[in-house]
Amino acid sequence: MVTCDGEVARDPEPGALELEVTGTRITALGRGLPRDGRRIVDCGGRLMTPAPIDCHTHLVFGGDRANEFEMRLDGVPYEEIARQGGGIKASMVATRALSVDALVTASLPRLDHLLAEGVSTVEIKSGYGLSVGAELNMLRAARRLGQTRPVRIRTTWLAAHALPPEYAGRAGAYIDEVAIAGLKAACAEGLVDAVDAFCEGIAFNTAELEPLFDAARALGLPVKIHSEQLSHQGGTALAARYNALSADHLEHATAADARLMAEAGMVATLLPGAFYMLRETVMPPVQAFRDHGVPMALSTDCNPGTSPLTSILMVMNMGATLFRLTVAECLLAVTANAASALGLSAETGRLRPGLSADLALWDVTRPAQLVARIGFNPLHARIFQGDLQ
Ligand code: DI6
Ligand code: FE
Secondary structure (H helix, E strand, O other): OOOOOOOOOOOOOOOOOEEEEEOOEEEEEEOOOOOOOOOOOOOOOOEEEEOOEEOOOOOOOOOOOHHHHHHHHOOOOHHHHHHOOOOHHHHHHHHHOOOHHHHHHHHHHHHHHHHOOOOOEEEEEOOOOOOHHHHHHHHHHHHHHHHHOOOEEEEEEEEEOOOOHHHOOOHHHHHHHHHHHHHHHHHHOOOOOEEEEEEOOOOEOHHHHHHHHHHHHHOOOOEEEEEOOOOOOOHHHHHHHOOOOEEEEOOOOOHHHHHHHHHHOOEEEEOHHHHHHOOOOOOOOHHHHHHHOOOEEEOOOOOOOOOOOOOHHHHHHHHHHHHOOOHHHHHHHOOHHHHHHOOOOOOOOOOOOOOEOOEEEEOOOOOHHHHHOOOOOOEEEEEEOOEEO
């Protein structure tokens, strides 16, 4: 058993621990627990971990952008494709064309792929609607996904993802009329757990994002940010001023950013799928995060453009191979630290009495076996809120 509550051992002691579940909760962890009247499940010597958490996804969207993949193979850079109306805007057109029902249908296979690897909790962002109505529909679809499958969905308002053509040259008006006005409407409908923004040369700058973060604060919502992905724009420092839950991507972040993140209690969410797809060469400052004690999470960033990835196991492998994280860091990055990135550390992500019984049972005996293999899923059983599935 790997509790992800502190150190992760390379070789967990065989048969060391028993775990008691009552209803939806872990109620005890230890040796020789009382058995009277309990249903006993023998896990057959398999490895148990907290169920993985995917803490940064754009899983709800319409359409497909494999054509842009081909353009990039021909040498056209991502930012150039975006300037030509591809990229996020192409997904906007395809997403606006779908009803809530159709968005659910399009997104369900992606969610199921994550669940097949034991995932208990998925964060889903808006950000491909870019109008109040279409952004609301994305989060309605996200909530519906959570009613359709046994999974915990956290929704994030990411209207500040790109500027739609109808607001070209009027970023301030877009933030006011769509990002902030829509946030209030979405919040009133119970559709928002956090607010995110894309701070980048091809998206929004820090001055434009400040009023949005002020609005989030006024509504009592935590913020997150996509920052320093393609260039250094200062989004991480802005987010730290708002005690953000996390800053995400961070390839171009500095040691000074890491210090601010530590002071603000933020998680660094690293997204190796986007790094890989864009053939990035600048690495996130992993050693600075370690030195400053910034917890690192890893996530799929599942999206139609820069990270069409729906495997949390692959993400762990990439975290190790591309970012040189240790196996222990990779495991914590998709469990305890991913929970922190969603403000859920008192709810899930560790094996600890009081937390939700969200467990994964794997046909392996050592954590390294989860991280080392590529394209192999050793999940034996998934337990969500105490239910063995
Ligand atoms: N950064 C990303 O990598 C994705 N969104 C973001 O803010 C890209 C989204 C896309 O290309 O569709
Ligand atoms: Fe993203």
